Amino acid sequence: MRWMKHACLIAAFTAIAGAATAAPRYVLELFTSQGCSSCPPADELLAKLADDPQFLALSLPVDYWDRLGWKDTFAKHAFTERQYAYARIRGDGQVYTPQVVVNGSEHANGANRRAIDASAETTTPPQLPVSVKRSGDEIEVTVGATGSGSPRATVVLLPYLGSRAVAIGRGENARRKIAYTNIVREIIPVGEWSGAGASFKAKLANDQGYDGVVVLVQEGTPANPGAILGTALLPLHGPRA
Template sequence: MRFREFLLAVLVVGAGAVPASAQEVPVDRPADQPVKAVVELFTSQGCSSCPPADEVLKTLADDPSIIALSLPVDYWNYLGWKDTFASPRNTERQRNYARARGDGQIYTPQAVVNGEIPVNGSSKAAIEQAIDETSKSGGPRQVPVRFWQERNTMNFALGADASGHAPREATIWLGVVQMSGSVPVKDGENAGKTLTYTNVVHELIPVGIWKGQPMQVQLPRAAMMQADVQKVVVLVQEGRSGPIIGATMAGLW
């Protein structure tokens, strides 16, 4: 059974959100390095403009305060090369962002910063400007997210909303990530090139709803472990395609 179907089955039979305990839990990301930005790059092996953006994302991933994710899309597959990492769910996520913004802008390479601002993924300056702008409202620092692993389980806990904040709900997205992957492209716009990708999202699915109160999610480790996957990412996002207000990413062992 594939990760998506298996994880959904696990959630249906009872593993899921529970109230968070007051006890402190281990944190994979040091407290002095909070996540200031989530950068999602919608890219494609069939897009000749994308390799420079893939390189930009790699440099962003070197910053421990940035969660930099590659989300390969499938809508350029007709150009002569089928993207080996592409997923229709990544395409759907990009389209949902465009619908939520109301601008209809869907292209590659497109980076979406903190779920809010779309920019050209090849422009590091534009991405950094978007990070600065979205950080004014707190960005992913608004909701603390802690992740830890035990022998048979993986756990993450979400903190409460800021005191006095208007009631809001957010989708909890859980994803599995391949740290790096190189692909020799044999046809299409990038024929003859070997392209390298950073933090490739294999799956990103909703696993719960955060309603402003502390909560904890526990899942069996078997739900996460699959070939080529080395990291897990958790995103807390207003609605399903709104601002990202909490996030963490950690390695699997």
């Protein structure tokens, strides 16, 4: 089971290996927390959406509910900062859990499939050609060209864990065991893109046990993220029995 969602995420990106399958139309970033009683339905829904090739579904656990009696074992303050940055850029100031941000531009209640679909339909799917491969201990990313007039964008790597279950001992979800899907572990900027074809290289820590890495080409900067222009995925481990 821990590898199932990882395999689905890989299947959604068979275009990277040279097949003609289209890349996902919607990047979903679920801001969730093990300390939030409203989040388990959203975590479950995200796992189902990860089976749908039109979605690239990611979990970004935040740390602002750690004060409720349970410290989220996956939370990173960088994910909290990213969620607040999205709200600032959108101008609505809405920060909550469970919140899904779609294609870096719209948001919805992460437990409400209809709301997610409605938000998704108002966004522009990522269309910029992006490829990624591993060369020795380096990750190599290639981004296509669109010509002059392209917005300033940042290329970021999001290494992730495919699927993990957590037994929660205290707080609002005490005594529950909850499965999390495609859990982002870092946000790693690797360079800027401004319309011309470009290549980038980066290294990942070898001892973190990541299952794969997602590449996003995203308008703005990591501190001020905007619309997602392109995406690609590199599996780092194959399915295990």
